[in-house]
Amino acid sequence: MNRKLVFNYLGKISVASGAFMLVPIICALVFREYNSLFAFLVTAVISVAAGLAVCKFSKPKSNLMYTKEGFAIVALAWVVMSFFGAIPFIITGDLTSLADAFFETVSGYTTTGATILADIEALPKSMLLWRSFTHWVGGMGVIVFVMAILPNISDRSVHIMRAEMPGPMFGKLVPKSRDTAKILYLIYIVMTFTLAIFLLAGGMPLYESLVHAFSTAGTGGFSCNADSILGYSAYIQWVIIVFMILFGVNFNLYYYFLVKRSFAAFKSTELAVYLGIIVAASAAICLNISNLFGTLSEAIRHSAFAVSAIISTTGYATVDFELWPEFSKAILFMLMFIGGCAGSTGGGLKVSRIILLVKLIFSEIRYMLHPRAVTAVRLEGKTVEKSTLNSVSTYFAFFFVCYIVIFIALSIFQPSFGFKENFTAVATCMNNVGPGFGKIGPASSFAEYSTASKVLLSFTMLLGRLEIFPLILTCLPHTWTKD
Amino acid sequence: MKIIIVGCGKIGLSVLRRLINEGHDVVAIDKSPEIIEEISTAYDAMCVVGNGADSDILEEAGAGDAELVVAVTGVDELNMLSCFLAKKMGAKHTISRIRTPEYNDKSLVFLKEQLEISMALNPDSLAADELYKMLKLPGALSIDTFSRRSFEMIEIRLHDDSPFDGMTLMEIRKKFDAKFLVCTVQREDEVFIPDGNFVLRSGDKINFTAQQTEVLKLFGMLGLNQKQAKSVMIIGASRIAFYLAKQLIASGSTVKIVEQNREVCEKFASLLPQAIVIHGDGAKHDLLLEEGLLDTDAFITLTGMDEENILLAFYAASHNVPQVISKVNKPELVTLATTLGIDSIVSPIKIVSDIHSRYARALDNSLGSSVETLYKLCDGKAEALEFNVTSEFEYCDIPLKSLAMKKNTLICGIIRGRKNIIPNGDDVILPGDSVVVIAEGAMLSSLAEAIEGKR
Structure with missing residues (x-):
């Protein structure tokens, strides 16, 4: 284990997380919120200073990095960032317990969007913008961002990208990791500002446009309103629906589209299945809830909104779907697990994994019927390696093992909540969606959870965002031994 | 600059490593998913699994906007085809490894022209050229030539009680009236580009340039062997051995080739009638002694196994054969062999990588x-x-x-x-x-x- 290298990267991340606070600092200046300005300034100074100090004292002897270093850097970086991101909430006194602040920041960075705030609108504007901005940063990945701007990164930095970018397979866009990171961020930034412009055009004030653009881009779900997107016009709701879906698409497709300037890039199986699921689920829910709304267009809009908010794991709400019939809720619950496409900012298991799992099932059935048959699983016109299939099914199994363990632990920590709340809380945190069902539905919050449960759920969110392995591996003492 | 490498075997990997170190954008194509997996974790390159002569694969790798396509698979025809396709798709330059002797005669010019290949590489014949140069001046560890061979840079090691030991370069120039320029000095792991006040020590490896006549004078002063090898023993009838033997025979040396495989022996015997081809295991000491190891001027190991080459070189060196050269491809083993005392090493992979750089x-x-x-x-x-x-x-x-x-x-x-x-x-x-x-x-x-x- 190249510990110095790990700490060196952590130092850089800490500097970066201080630098990110420039955004709320500017916001606090604009709105003259001096209390939170002070909080952000102090935190920024602390994290930059701590980061520089760590960097100075951990000059790595070699730049060599293997899988375990990559995993450790990513896992620890996310914890460190969340810690620094939580400090402003405490300094201003908006949140009194560290567990609350940590939960809120982790929920931000992991783009979950679950909140412990009962009254969102009581928070200063700069605080609310900071929450959304953590979504934006966490969506594409912090370390990817650091890689894009830092020179002289390790040759083997691909280990970091693999650990931080979700999905079963990781494909580079261009030969150099650094250039790949730059391209991804460029696309991300352009799309975010396009969304903001569309929102502005719909009459949303600049501040709210930015908050919602950041949240939507990261597929997070923090809003500056207690009733999320409900209060906005139909136009704005449709814009957000479209962009939630767009941010759930593999970003590589946008790159290929921009470079090759042809729609051939969009002939992707994963994209087709993703859009197919959205259309089918929206239609089913629309039929199921049509009697709740006055007009058909309203029913279509609300069902499309709920479906895209859940599958892209954004977690915004236009209506409280807690009040919908059980069938609709069942579909939404299932969508939580599917999530966005690989290489998007969405969470969940990822559509491509689901496709591979389904194909594996069929191939297994065919194998039982014809024991001598030689089968190959194909995706996007290519045969998928056995090792990839193996890791997909292992991930699936591991995901549910963690799910069950966390669920059982949560029911010990939180006996006051029923099966429904605890079971969906784990699902919504692990898939980075946001709202659950029952007492933690879109209209309510996680405020009633106990401190222990909040800490547990914070780690559940990290586990889901980093796709389990980095966090688990970093916790093993074996990873840290000297070779 | 964007460079595509087709075929990531020993040579491909070494070229890849070199070009990435020089900061180029490298795309690697290989048909083996395992090799590609390994490359994608160890190097900052884009990787594509597939046949390098498949236009879809070349398209995926982005051959259209590549500055350079390097095809170094083990199959000449595949190399030429992928270069040809890449060129047609818009790649600016192409380099193909072509090592089959049949393609390397007059037809090479025609092939290159028709397929618009910018450069054809034959690592085996390049390695043979290098070996031939070394045999001409046995005291040298290696000779690098510039400007079509007219200018040479020669590497030697200073003996234990070298007359230069402890002297600065300025003093040497005065005392010995020698007109030569020391370019680099390698002492253990360190490399120096010396000035006039630099003090040489015994055991240093130095690279120098000098006029042709001065070189022989210098070798005489240092007591280095300057007699061209007249009888050469080669272990392993590889392609390099073939090209080398041809040159040596043409210059009048006697060549003895030891090879294990009977069929290869027969092919060599018919291709090189003047050479003595011995069928037997070159690793057997008795056989080497019987075939006159003690009387030979130079002993060259060219089998496909780096390890065997190094060990055999040690054996020959222990019997005081005047010049021992061994072919070593793996960079790790090159360093190991030099630290253990085998100074004369030829590495086709390094030669090819140099050319690509x-x-x-x-x-x-x-x-x-x-x-x-x-x-x-x-x-x-x-x-x-x-x-x-x-x-x-x-x-x-x-x-x-x-x-x-x-x-x-x-x-x-x-x-x-x-x-x-x-x-x-x-x-x-x-x-x-x-x-x-x-x-x-x-x-x-x-x-x-x-x-x-x-x-």
């Missing part, structure tokens, strides 16, 4: 001078480059003493027409010259990069 840098190149030759020296820690100077070079006709060189660079030769100049402060660089520069720790792609400015 040179080619890529020449493409990168700015105005005024272009890279003509490139050699990595001292285990890759320094490099020697030859630049062709045109009239656009900004420091033309200025005495070298009024030019400030960058740190750790040295101009060690100017080739003007048929004249080789070992430069001193009064010499100047003129358009049309070829200039040889040594650089440590920097990767030059033009002569101007070696020069800080006017003094």
Whole structure:
């Protein structure tokens, strides 16, 4: 284990997380919120200073990095960032317990969007913008961002990208990791500002446009309103629906589209299945809830909104779907697990994994019927390696093992909540969606959870965002031994 | 610069490593998913699994906007085909490995022209050329030639009680009246580009340049072997052995080749009637002694196994064979062999990588001078480059003493027409010259990069 290298990267991340606070600092200046300005300034100074100090004292002897270093850097970086991101909430006194602040920041960075705030609108504007901005940063990945701007990164930095970018397979866009990171961020930034412009055009004030653009881009779900997107016009709701879906698409497709300037890039199986699921689920829910709304267009809009908010794991709400019939809720619950496409900012298991799992099932059935048959699983016109299939099914199994363990632990920590709340809380945190069902539905919050449960759920969110392995591996003492 | 490498075997991997280190955008294509998996984790390259002569795969790798496509799979036909396709798709330059002897005669020019291949590489024949040079001057560890062989840089090791031990370069020049220029000194793991006050020690490996007549004088002073090898024993009837034996026989040496495989032996015997082909295991000491190991001038191990080559070289060295050379491809083993005491090593992979570095840098190149030759020296820690100077070079006709060189660079030769100049402060660089520069720790792609400015 190249510990110095790990700490060196952590130092850089800490500097970066201080630098990110420039955004709320500017916001606090604009709105003259001096209390939170002070909080952000102090935190920024602390994290930059701590980061520089760590960097100075951990000059790595070699730049060599293997899988375990990559995993450790990513896992620890996310914890460190969340810690620094939580400090402003405490300094201003908006949140009194560290567990609350940590939960809120982790929920931000992991783009979950679950909140412990009962009254969102009581928070200063700069605080609310900071929450959304953590979504934006966490969506594409912090370390990817650091890689894009830092020179002289390790040759083997691909280990970091693999650990931080979700999905079963990781494909580079261009030969150099650094250039790949730059391209991804460029696309991300352009799309975010396009969304903001569309929102502005719909009459949303600049501040709210930015908050919602950041949240939507990261597929997070923090809003500056207690009733999320409900209060906005139909136009704005449709814009957000479209962009939630767009941010759930593999970003590589946008790159290929921009470079090759042809729609051939969009002939992707994963994209087709993703859009197919959205259309089918929206239609089913629309039929199921049509009697709740006055007009058909309203029913279509609300069902499309709920479906895209859940599958892209954004977690915004236009209506409280807690009040919908059980069938609709069942579909939404299932969508939580599917999530966005690989290489998007969405969470969940990822559509491509689901496709591979389904194909594996069929191939297994065919194998039982014809024991001598030689089968190959194909995706996007290519045969998928056995090792990839193996890791997909292992991930699936591991995901549910963690799910069950966390669920059982949560029911010990939180006996006051029923099966429904605890079971969906784990699902919504692990898939980075946001709202659950029952007492933690879109209209309510996680405020009633106990401190222990909040800490547990914070780690559940990290586990889901980093796709389990980095966090688990970093916790093993074996990873840290000297070779 | 975007470069695609088709085939990531030993040579492909070494070229890949080199080009990534030089900062190029490299795309690797190989048909084996395992190899590609390994590359994608260890190097910052884009990787594609598939057949390099499949236009879909080349398309995926982005052959259309590649500056250079390097095809170095084990199959010549595949290499040529993927170069041809890539060229048609828009790649600017292509390099193909073509090693089958049948393609390497007159038909090569035709093939290159028809397939629009920018350069054909035959690592085996290049390695044989290198070996032949070394056999001509046995005391040297290696010889790098510039400007179509007219200018040489020679590497030697100073013996334990060398007359140069403990002297500065200035003192040596005065005392021995020797006109030579020491370009690099390698002492254990360190590499120096020395100035006049540098003190040489026994055991140093040095690279120097000198006029042809001076070289022999110097070798005489140092007691180094300067007698060209007359009888050569080669272990392993590889392609390199074939090309080398052909050259040696043409120059009148006797060649003995030991090979295990009967069929290969027979093929060699019919192709090279003047050579003595022995069927037997070259690793058997009795056989080597029986075939006159003790009387041979040079012993060369060219089997496919690096380890066997090194061990056999040790055995021959222990019997005081005057010159022992071994072919070692894996870079790790090259370092190991040199630390253990086998100094003379030929590595086809290094030769090929040098050529690719040179080619890529020449493409990168700015105005005024272009890279003509490139050699990595001292285990890759320094490099020697030859630049062709045109009239656009900004420091033309200025005495070298009024030019400030960058740190750790040295101009060690100017080739003007048929004249080789070992430069001193009064010499100047003129358009049309070829200039040889040594650089440590920097990767030059033009002569101007070696020069800080006017003094």
